[in-house]
Amino acid sequence: MSFAELQVCAVEAADAAGGVCVVRCIGGVARAGQVFAAGGLRIGLRSIERYGRTVGFFDAGHVAKVHFTGPVVALLARGQVLTYVPPGGHALAELEAWLATGPPLLEEPHPEQLRALGTNGMQNEELPDGVRLRWGRVALAALDRADRPEERPYVRAYLMQSFGPGGDGDPDRDPAALCRDVLARFELTPAEAAARARIWRELPRPEILRLRHIKNLTRCLAPARPHLAAADPLAAAVDAWAAVRPGLP
Structure with missing residues (x-):
């Protein structure tokens, strides 16, 4: 299972509608029409050019000139990593099933990529609360797999602040347990x-x-x-x- 990540090499042009960047795909397959997270904001990958012609996708290890939509393009910086955001959380069930099998994180998605996916999903206010909570659990699972327990309280506090205590028995939103x-x-x-x-x-x-x-x-x-x-x-x-x-x- 692979999720696209792009690293910005240069911003060639940008305005309020979007812009043109040179990017390197450092993970997965990037496709025209995908949405990527730049911090807490979203940008759309409108089109891809390689060697002077338009292509539908490009994969890890390759560089392309891409056209992004959204004013945040002007704020992108060289070296910044953009992470693919699955539309409507359609990949969520696959991730949950994958995490439930208990394999070590030696395959994609990488722990950092998994954490970014979970964090972006739980902070995406366009998704239903139930879906955002599930993404929060993915973020917590990623921290466990990456052996970064020191970050768990921050995710749990965000979930409690956003959705209240877990009256449904959710241990990640237990106020006393968090304290x-x-x-x-x-x-x-x-x-x-x-x-x-x-x-x-x-x-x-x-x-x-x-x-x-x-x-x-x-x-x-x-x-x-x-x-x-x-x-x-x-x-x-x-x-x-x-x-x-x-x-x-």
């Missing part, structure tokens, strides 16, 4: 973090980075906090970190 996961990643207590934050400019770089990592992770607690019972000890712990966060570097 426990985040809090377990902190090696300091709120009081210790606050004390270090007061003198953070005097700390060695690794300590500063640790405080910044904690500050970033505390953002993941916010979507879960309204769903914790007032008497829940987790609520007090989350509130303690919320009070410390503004002072962290």
Whole structure:
């Protein structure tokens, strides 16, 4: 299974309607009519030219001049990677079936490509909520396969903020589970973090980075906090970190 990825070599022309770029296909097969993600935005691949003639597709390892639609073309930069976005999530069921078999990620899609597909799908507001949630699970599966557990709280927090807690028993949107996961990643207590934050400019770089990592992770607690019972000890712990966060570097 292969999903197209294009790397921008040069932007030759661009305006409000689109533009012309020279791109290299670095994965899969790129076809005219496909939609690609450029960050959180979408661009359409209108046509492909190779050796002075129009072609319908080109594959990995080859370079082509392509015509994109969409104003975001003017913002593209050399080296930027564009990832194919399946229309309407039609490839979602295939991906879910593939992930369920449990193979190592030694074949396409590459872990980073799989994560990009999942992230783009869950953030695509044109899709139904149920489909976006399924794409979110693909993104989480990609992080597991890529051995990047440190990114899981950010995806889970996005899903909870966008769709609320998992009343259907979805463990990825369990407010208490998310809070426990985040809090377990902190090696300091709120009081210790606050004390270090007061003198953070005097700390060695690794300590500063640790405080910044904690500050970033505390953002993941916010979507879960309204769903914790007032008497829940987790609520007090989350509130303690919320009070410390503004002072962290």
